[in-house]
Amino acid sequence: MTTITPKLRPSASARLAPAAPSLWRVIDAGGRVIGHVQARADRRGTRFRARRYHPPTRAFRDLGDFWSADDAVDCLRFSR
Template sequence: MITTTATRGPSLVPVKDGLWRVTGRSGAVLGHIERRADARGERFAARRIVQAARSIHLGEFWRIDDAADCFR
C-alpha cells in the first residue's frame, strides 16, 4: 500500500486498495487518485472534485507523485 504525506502539498489518505483521497493542508478533500492496470504497467488516474457530486478527470500518470502534483 502506498501512503504519501506531503509537507507542502496535498496528502494522500488510503481509502481502499488502489484508491487514495487527496486532501489539502486544511483537510478539505480535493479529489481522488485511483491505481489502474495497464498493458504496460500501473497507471494512476487523478480526479478533482469540483462540486459535491461532480468531479473532472485530470489525467493518467505512470507515478503516483505525478498524479498528486495535479492537486498543487
C-alpha cells in the same frame, strides 16, 4: 490485482488517505480534500489517475493519468 500503496516523495505538501481499494483521498497541508488518486492497471504498469469532484454535476472529473502518484497529486495541487 495486487494491492498498491503509493508512497509520496518526502517533500510532497499533501498526503494520501485510503478511500477504497486502489483509491486514495488527497489531503493538502491545511487538511482539505483536494481530489482523489486512483491506481489503474495498464499493460505497461500501474497508472495513477487524478480525479476531482465537480459539485454542479455531482460527478468526478478525470484530470489525467500519470506514471507516478506524485505526478497525479501535483496535478491536483496545481489545478486548483
